[in-house]
Amino acid sequence: MFSRDALAVDKNFLLSEHFESEALPLRCSGNCPTITEDLAFSGAKSLKIQLDLDSSPVSYRTEVQQAGFANFKDVYRYAFKIYLPDSYVADSVWELVAQWHAYPDFEIGETWRNPPLALATTNGEWTISNAWDAKRNTFATGNRVYDGQEKWVLGDYETDVWTAWLFEVKWSHTDDGYIKVWKNGELVVSKSGPNTFNDKVGTYFKAGIYKGWRNKNTIPKNGVRSRTLYFDDITIETKNGGVDPLK
Incomplete structure (x- = not known):
């Protein structure tokens, strides 16, 4: 487990990474991805994400995460490209490919929650989910209780093609927040209002695969057992900063 203080370095939060060096530029969460020359959107290399239910040391997570937290009330733009190969067939076991996580305030009784914002590929569809809570302690009643959750189903995902994503977010647990999402330059989500939790620190970004494989006994026998994708x-x-999602 990482500490909140270890991540709270604003000067390291903004980044532009094209994975052209040999060294992995971001910290690992679960299994470490690799840099590959298999394919690339720009340059010669990309980030390869692999997860195997039977052979990966961590059966449910291969991700990178950015050091640093977003500031509440500031507006951030997160742009990235994802490539799903034709082997990335639809599967009913949930899987997140990008998530903006929140760090709980453990000292007041909180523990881990759903990510406030996430991009998923479950059941062969692109979906985006959002959870928010203005209460100082999401677990104040003894159970995890959010003020609200919302989900957008964006249709079937495409394979053997790069998909460009741009998320513009003003992080807030009050009415002045907003989320806008563009897929290949087309606005697909636009929401005003609260979009995160009332924590001491803001969200941090993660990219890769986080899949519902923690409990192997609940996985369908005829389901997918390995995943590969690229960022x-x-x-x-x-x-x-003026990020162009198509370039």
Whole structure:
């Protein structure tokens, strides 16, 4: 487990990573992805994400995560490209490919919650989910209780093609927040209002595969047992950075 203080370095939060060096530029969460020359959106390399139910040391997670937290009330733009190969067939076991996680305030009785914002590929569809809570302690009643949750189903995902995503978010647990999402340059989500939790620190970004394989006994015998996908051109900037999701 990482500490909140270890991540709270704003100067390291913004990034533009194209994975052209040999060294992995982001910290691992679960299994470490690799840099590959198999394919790339730009340049010669990309980030390869592999997860195997039977052979991966961590059966349910291969991700990278950015050091640093977003500031509440600031506007951030997160842009990245994802490539799903034709082997990425539809599967009923849930899987997140990008998530903006929140760090609980353990000292007041909180523990881990759903990510406030996530991009998923469950059941062969692109979906985006959002959870929020203005209460200081989401577990104040003894159970995890959110103020609200919302989900957008964006249709079947495409394989053997790069998909460009751009998320613009003003993180807030009050009415002044908003989320806008573009897929290949087309606005597919636009929401105003609260979009995160009332925590001491803001969200942090993760990319890769986080799949519902923690309990192997609940996995269908005829289901998918391995996943591979690719990321390229991960950029996190303030709104004035002018990220173009198509370039």
